[in-house]
Amino acid sequence: MRAEYFPAIGSYVTMPGPWRHPIHWLEPDTPVFYPKVLASYGVWRDEPVPVSREHVTILGDSGGYQMITQEGADFDPVDVLRWQIRNCSRGLILDVPPYEPGAAIQLLGRADEWFQDSLERTVGNVETALPYFRRHAKNFSWWGVVQGQTISQIEQWYGRIAEVYSFDGPEEGWALSAKPSTDLLTLARYTRFAHDHGLRRLHILQISGARQVGVVLGLAALSGNVDLVTYDTATALRAAVNRVALADEGLAFGYLNEKTSEGETTVLEFLKLCPCQACEWLREDLPLTNAEYPHYLILHNHLAILAVVNRIHQAALRDPDDLLRLATGDLYGQVMREWDKEVVTG
Numbered sequence: 497m498r499a500e501y502f503p504a505i506g507s508y509v510t511m512p513g514p515w516r517h518p519i520h521w522l523e524p525d526t527p528v529f530y531p532k533v534l535a536s537y538g539v540w541r542d543e544p545v546p547v548s549r550e551h552v553t554i555l556g557d558s559g560g561y562q563m564i565t566q567e568g569a570d571f572d573p574v575d576v577l578r579w580q581i582r583n584c585s586r587g588l589i590l591d592v593p594p595y596e597p598g599a600a601i602q603l604l605g606r607a608d609e610w611f612q613d614s615l616e617r618t619v620g621n622v623e624t625a626l627p628y629f630r631r632h633a634k635n636f637s638w639w640g641v642v643q644g645q646t647i648s649q650i651e652q653w654y655g656r657i658a659e660v661y662s663f664d665g666p667e668e669g670w671a672l673s674a675k676p677s678t679d680l681l682t683l684a685r686y687t688r689f690a691h692d693h694g695l696r697r698l699h700i701l702q703i704s705g706a707r708q709v710g711v712v713l714g715l716a717a718l719s720g721n722v723d724l725v726t727y728d729t730a731t732a733l734r735a736a737v738n739r740v741a742l743a744d745e746g747l748a749f750g751y752l753n754e755k756t757s758e759g760e761t762t763v764l765e766f767l768k769l770c771p772c773q774a775c776e777w778l779r780e781d782l783p784l785t786n787a788e789y790p791h792y793l794i795l796h797n798h799l800a801i802l803a804v805v806n807r808i809h810q811a812a813l814r815d816p817d818d819l820l821r822l823a824t825g826d827l828y829g830q831v832m833r834e835w836d837k838e839v840v841t842g
């Protein structure tokens with residue numbers, strides 16, 4: 497089972513500098529080169545994607561999420577696919593997430609009202625884009641997206657989309673939109689659903705913490721059906737913007753905030769002692785300007801995530817039960833009962 501972390505980026509991450517060290521990790525000739533990225537149509541459609549899929553696996557998000565969180569965003573499914581085929585290695589269908597505009601979290605009850613409408617519009621988007629896909633896709637794989645909160649919603653959504661196109665070609669797969677993606681039980685439900693349907697390639701959308709990665713990779717390893725699990729997070733960027741440093745704590749993250757009171761560790765003091773490449777460069781380049789500093793912090797956060805999730809992946813392959821116990825803590829029983837649930841459909 498392979499596992500791949502996709503950092504979500506905005507143009508801020510790839511600003512060309514000038515930097516005193518090559519801190520742009522998507523540049524192939526730097527020592528910190530990392531060849532995977534999630535780029536969203538909603539963010540990148542009007543400007544050139546700053547990396548080439550020749551060197552980097554670019555997962556093109558469709559912007560469905562922006563469509564419901566940003567007022568006035570309304571995307572054309574064929575234009576999304578056209579942009580993805582031109583720029584990306586993989587691309588997600590233009591799904592219409594079943595939540596209210598402006599709301600980032602799917603809520604039971606309210607979500608139910610939106611569910612049927614969102615599903616019909618998503619089915620329509622796939623039907624509309626499919627002829628373009630059949631005519632133009634080259635070196636590109638198209639991925640489905642599954643939404644829903646209850647198992648019957650998830651089953652219904654998947655069934656309707658898969659009827660239009662099965663997304664089970666050699667490089668194709670399904671993205672799972674477990675919301676809230678912090679909830680370990682929801683992640684267990686989705687991973688179980690993937691197992692029951694024999695889905696071999698999965699992407700988990702907008703995952704954030706080490707426990708969540710641990711649950712997904714642990715269960716996917718237990719399943720034995722899954723060849724590839726990918727997941728995206730904007731945590732490296734988002735934390736850095738808030739001046740938060742991620743600390744590598746083995747199979748978990750620590751989060752260091754800027755503190756002002758005396759005697760407490762400031763982020764900069766922590767970075768001065770960190771052995772990662774970003775912080776080695778930071779020490780050589782001090783003092784940094786306000787424009788420079790966050791870029792070193794983003795790279796530090798990215799490298800911390802990479803180190804931790806690689807360890808979690810190894811732990812999943814070595815002993816999934818052990819990893820699941822660690823990742824779930826007090827929720828171990830609940831998560832495993834969710835995983836073992838008999839699913840009655842029809």
Ligand SMILES: [Zn+2]
Pocket residue numbers: 767770771772773774775776796
């Ligand atoms: Zn560091």
